[in-house]
Amino acid sequence: DAKTTQPTSMDCAEGRAANLPCNHSTISGNEYVYWYRQIHSQGPQYIIHGLKNNETNEMASLIITEDRKSSTLILPHATLRDTAVYYCIVGEGNDMRFGAGTRLTVKP
Amino acid sequence: GAVVSQHPSRVICKSGTSVKIECRSLDFQATTMFWYRQFPKQSLMLMATSNEGSKATYEQGVEKDKFLINHASLTLSTLTVTSAHPEDSSFYICSATRANTEAFFGQGTRLTVV
Numbered sequence: 001d002a003k004t005t006q007p008t009s010m011d012c013a014e015g016r017a018a019n020l021p022c023n024h025s026t027i028s029g030n031e032y033v034y035w036y037r038q039i040h041s042q043g044p045q046y047i048i049h050g051l052k053n054n055e056t057n058e059m060a061s062l063i064i065t066e067d068r069k070s071s072t073l074i075l076p077h078a079t080l081r082d083t084a085v086y087y088c089i090v091g092e093g094n095d096m097r098f099g100a101g102t103r104l105t106v107k108p
Numbered sequence: 109g110a111v112v113s114q115h116p117s118r119v120i121c122k123s124g125t126s127v128k129i130e131c132r133s134l135d136f137q138a139t140t141m142f143w144y145r146q147f148p149k150q151s152l153m154l155m156a157t158s159n160e161g162s163k164a165t166y167e168q169g170v171e172k173d174k175f176l177i178n179h180a181s182l183t184l185s186t187l188t189v190t191s192a193h194p195e196d197s198s199f200y201i202c203s204a205t206r207a208n209t210e211a212f213f214g215q216g217t218r219l220t221v222v
Contacts, residue, residue: 034210043114043201043213044152087151094140096203096211098152 003027004088009103012082018075020102022088025069031092033064035073037084038101044087047073078106110136112204114214121192121221129187129217131202137182138204142211143175146199158185192221 005023012018024033032051036044048055048062050071055062061074075082087101111134121127131141140159144152156177158164164177174196176188185204189196197220203211 036213038152041199041216041218043112043216044203046210046212049210093207093209094205094211095142095154095157097154098144100151 003090003097004099006086006088006099006102008100009105011105011107012075012078014080014106014108015077018078018082018104018106020073020075020086020088020104021070022073023070024088024090027068027090031090033062033068033071034089034091034096035060035062036087036089036096036098037082038087039081039084044096044098047086078104080106080108082106110134110204110206110212112138112202112212112214114202114217116217117215118218119220121219123193123221124191126188126190127192127219129189129200129202129219131185131187131204131214133183133204133212136204136206138185139182139207140205141179141185142203142205143177143185143187144201144203146201146216152201155187189219192219194221197221 034049035047038044050062064071083106085101113132115130143155146152155170156164156166158177158179166172179185201216203213205211
């Protein structure tokens with residue numbers, strides 16, 4: 001029973017920014033927004049997480065709206081190796097409950 | 109990020125036998141470990157939560173007598189699939205966390221029951 005809504009699939013051109021949206025309108029005050037990705041036949045890889053403020057690390061940026069009801073994961077310069085299923089998860093940490101995610105395909 | 113190692117990465121077993129999968133947090137002490145199952149073209153489904161030294165908490169619909177979980181130390185949890193059948197064939201994934209932080213996942217174990 002995931003608390004998030006994501007588009008089923010997206011395409012992105014190699015070298016361009018990939019912007020992956022996520023709706024989480026029922027998020028509560030102490031829940032974080034986490035992003036993971038899963039490349040075929042591997043375990044999920046942690047990308048980034050945030051509570052209220054926008055966050056950036058070496059992999060991506062996370063933009064959270066002021067009302068916290070939605071967020072966007074940004075991969076600034078997508079490469080072919082970024083092709084994966086991206087999962088947006090809200091929670092207090094610990095157990096991550098996965099929705100269907102967004103299948104991002106980066107095309108040459 | 110932290111490293112979680114799962115072993116084996118792939119196993120084939122005969123129907124009716126049991127299979128043990130290990131999950132280790134290599135560079136941190138995990139207060140909690142989780143076990144997931146993933147069928148082809150589906151998302152990860154949480155099976156159970158285990159805390160070191162206590163009994164695992166199973167999600168609704170997951171048979172605790174079939175999927176035995178042992179979390180004997182802060183760095184090791186094991187999942188034993190007992191009396192495996194072909195319908196248990198799946199991708200099993202563990203994750204580990206420190207207290208209320210992001211979870212780190214193992215590389216997964218592909219179980220095939222023949």
